[in-house]
Amino acid sequence: MPISEEIIVRSELRWAAISVGVVSVIMIALIYAGLVHHINPPSNIERIDPKTLHLGGEFTEANLGTRVSGDGQVTSRIVATQFTFQPRCVVLPANRRVTLRFATPDVIHGILVSGTNVNTMIVPGYVSQVHTVFTRTGDLLMPCHEYCGLGHSEMSATVRVVPPDEFKPDAEGRVACDAR
Amino acid sequence: MNDPDRLEQPWRLWASVAILSVFAFSVLFGFVLMPVMQGRAAGIDAFEAICRALGITPGSPAARQPTTNAKAQPATRVAWSADLLNSLTKATAAGESLAGSCAGCHGRDGRAVEVKLYPDLAGQSAAAIYKQLHDFKTGSRPSALMTPMVQALTEEQMVAVSAHFAAFPVRPIPAAQLPAAGAAIEGLVARGDSGRGMPACNACHGDQSGGPTEAPRLSRQSREYLAAQLRAFKTGERRNDIYSRMRSVAAPLTESEIDGLALFYASTRTY
Known part of the structure; x- marks a missing residue:
C-alpha cells in the first residue's frame, strides 16, 4: 500500500522538530553555563620554552606553588608533567580573586x-592562565583531563581553598599545603 | 502537488528565513550579548569585550610576571633539544676511546664489575646515561666517585660515551632465577596505585612507553643498586629528577615495596 505524501511530510516535520529541540537544549545549556557558571575559553596567549622551563625563571621548582605579591595579588604556579603536578597541592583563599598559571615541559x-x-588545557610552549574566585572552601580535586600517557589516570592534584582568615602567607608571601 | 519540482517550493522561503535568523542570533549572541554580559562580571567594558570576542584585541595581555631569583638547582640542568637527542643515537670511535676510563667499574662492555654498587650501562638508554653524566658534572646529583670523574668531560664527550655504552646488549638473565616479586608488586609496576596517586612504573620505564625522555631502563640492574636509588629518591637525598617525578612516586613507597620492586626489575628483561 503506498504511503500518502501527507503522512511523509508530517513524519518529516516531526523528526525535524525533534532535531531542532535537541540542538536547542544543547545551546541553552551552553548559554546557561556561560552566563551563570562563568565558563568561558581562557584567553591568555603567552609563550614559554618547554625545553628550558626548569632551568630558570618563573617555573623553576623552587618558585612553584602559591605566592602573594606585594600588591596583594594571589598567584599559584603549577607545572604539569608526566605524570604528576608540581606541587601536588596548592592553598588558595576563598572569596578573593586568584590567578592560576600552568606550564608543562613535556606533552599536552x-x-x-x-x-x-x-x-x-596546558600545552607545551605556552603558559595557561586562569583567573577565578573560589566560593566554596575545602579540598577540591584537580585531575589531568587530557590524555598524556600511560600514567594519566593517576595524575591529579588538590586545590585547598581556605577561609580568608586562615590564609596566612609567610614572610616571602608563600603559602604551602604542608606548612599549615 | 503532482509536479515533483513543486514539492520543495513552499519550504524554500521560510527555510532560508530560519537559517538566516539562526545565523543572526548566533552573531548577536556570540559576539555582542555573551561577551558584554561575561565581561561585566570580569570588569571589562562593553566595547572592549566585543573587540576581544571578535579577536581584534588580544585576550588578557601577557602580564609581566614578577622576576624571580628562585634557584633552579639542584634539579637537572639538562635541556633536551632535537639535535642532542639525535646525536645520542650515534655510537662513535670517540666514545669507545673515552669508555676505557669507565671500564674499571662499569666494565668494557657496560656490564658492571660490582653490580651491587655500580649500574650496568649496557643497553641503557643513551639519553638516561647522558643526563646522569651531566647531572654528576653540574652537581645536580653529587657523588664522591662520579663527580670528579666527569669534570673533565665536554658536552660532546658525554654524548659520545653515552651512545657507546647504549649500543651494547643487556646482560642475560642468570641461570639461578631470583624469587618472583609477587602479584602486589607486579600490580604497582603495571597499574600503579590510584589510592596513593602513584602512576604505574612502566608508564615511564616501559619499553617505548612514551614517558619522559630521560627515563632509564631498569631491567637487569642489581636489586641492591635499584633499592638504594629508590630509597635515595624517597628520602630526598637524590633530587635530580625534574619536577620531582621520581621523588613524588618514591615517597609513598614502603620499605618492603622498595625491595619488591628492586627484585622485580632485577629479574625481568621486559622493561
Missing part, C-alpha cells in the same frame, strides 16, 4: 578544578 595536559569554572 589539561586541568579542571571540580565544581568550579577553572578548566584549561
Whole structure:
C-alpha cells in the first residue's frame, strides 16, 4: 500500500522538530553555563620554552606553588608533567580573586578544578592562565583531563581553598599545603 | 502537488528565513550579548569585550610576571633539544676511546664489575646515561666517585660515551632465577596505585612507553643498586629528577615495596 505524501511530510516535520529541540537544549545549556557558571575559553596567549622551563625563571621548582605579591595579588604556579603536578597541592583563599598559571615541559595536559569554572588545557610552549574566585572552601580535586600517557589516570592534584582568615602567607608571601 | 519540482517550493522561503535568523542570533549572541554580559562580571567594558570576542584585541595581555631569583638547582640542568637527542643515537670511535676510563667499574662492555654498587650501562638508554653524566658534572646529583670523574668531560664527550655504552646488549638473565616479586608488586609496576596517586612504573620505564625522555631502563640492574636509588629518591637525598617525578612516586613507597620492586626489575628483561 503506498504511503500518502501527507503522512511523509508530517513524519518529516516531526523528526525535524525533534532535531531542532535537541540542538536547542544543547545551546541553552551552553548559554546557561556561560552566563551563570562563568565558563568561558581562557584567553591568555603567552609563550614559554618547554625545553628550558626548569632551568630558570618563573617555573623553576623552587618558585612553584602559591605566592602573594606585594600588591596583594594571589598567584599559584603549577607545572604539569608526566605524570604528576608540581606541587601536588596548592592553598588558595576563598572569596578573593586568584590567578592560576600552568606550564608543562613535556606533552599536552589539561586541568579542571571540580565544581568550579577553572578548566584549561596546558600545552607545551605556552603558559595557561586562569583567573577565578573560589566560593566554596575545602579540598577540591584537580585531575589531568587530557590524555598524556600511560600514567594519566593517576595524575591529579588538590586545590585547598581556605577561609580568608586562615590564609596566612609567610614572610616571602608563600603559602604551602604542608606548612599549615 | 503532482509536479515533483513543486514539492520543495513552499519550504524554500521560510527555510532560508530560519537559517538566516539562526545565523543572526548566533552573531548577536556570540559576539555582542555573551561577551558584554561575561565581561561585566570580569570588569571589562562593553566595547572592549566585543573587540576581544571578535579577536581584534588580544585576550588578557601577557602580564609581566614578577622576576624571580628562585634557584633552579639542584634539579637537572639538562635541556633536551632535537639535535642532542639525535646525536645520542650515534655510537662513535670517540666514545669507545673515552669508555676505557669507565671500564674499571662499569666494565668494557657496560656490564658492571660490582653490580651491587655500580649500574650496568649496557643497553641503557643513551639519553638516561647522558643526563646522569651531566647531572654528576653540574652537581645536580653529587657523588664522591662520579663527580670528579666527569669534570673533565665536554658536552660532546658525554654524548659520545653515552651512545657507546647504549649500543651494547643487556646482560642475560642468570641461570639461578631470583624469587618472583609477587602479584602486589607486579600490580604497582603495571597499574600503579590510584589510592596513593602513584602512576604505574612502566608508564615511564616501559619499553617505548612514551614517558619522559630521560627515563632509564631498569631491567637487569642489581636489586641492591635499584633499592638504594629508590630509597635515595624517597628520602630526598637524590633530587635530580625534574619536577620531582621520581621523588613524588618514591615517597609513598614502603620499605618492603622498595625491595619488591628492586627484585622485580632485577629479574625481568621486559622493561
